[in-house]
Amino acid sequence: MTPEPANVVVCPSCGAANIEGSDSCERCLMDLTSIDIPEAAQVLKESDLALPISALRLSRAAKVAPQAAIREAIDLMRRDHVGAVVVVEAGKAVGIFSDRDVLRRVAAVPGALDQPVAAVMTPDPVVLREDDMVAAALNKMGVGGFRHIPVVRDGELIGMLTGRDVLNWVMGRYFD
The missing domain is CATH 2.30.30 (SH3 type barrels.)
Structure with missing residues (x-):
């Protein structure tokens, strides 16, 4: 048969x-x-990938100043249950500090917790504009291995797109 x-x-x-x-x-x-x-x-349709990321529910971006101690950034991440904070100076995203940075750049360095976060952040982070397409966001996340990407409007930080945000969007769109 x-x-x-x-x-x-x-x-x-x-x-x-x-x-x-x-x-x-x-x-x-x-x-x-x-x-x-x-x-x-x-599950994703081609037309869905052409939607702007503003169609997704973005996470609130946790922010710290470049001179904030690494300890403060980690405390903020723990308190807000986020995996990354955006380092902001004059309203502009100048860096990102993530849980991966804690493990790779901070954990093995004695006394590092009292250093400024600027010393260990990833400078000049990849960002998305609110009118970028979902496809562009997924591409940046996949190619760069990012789980968190700051979202800007006219250069000003307005939120954070996380892998969880994308997954929640897909689940709500196709599995509700």
């Missing part, structure tokens, strides 16, 4: 039809695990 076309995975190597879920091709034994992805995993 031949499987239905909807339940078939075509081997890219030999072109043989295989039952969906097969780990390897029945004809040439090529590994099919990387191409046998259920169609339901492709």
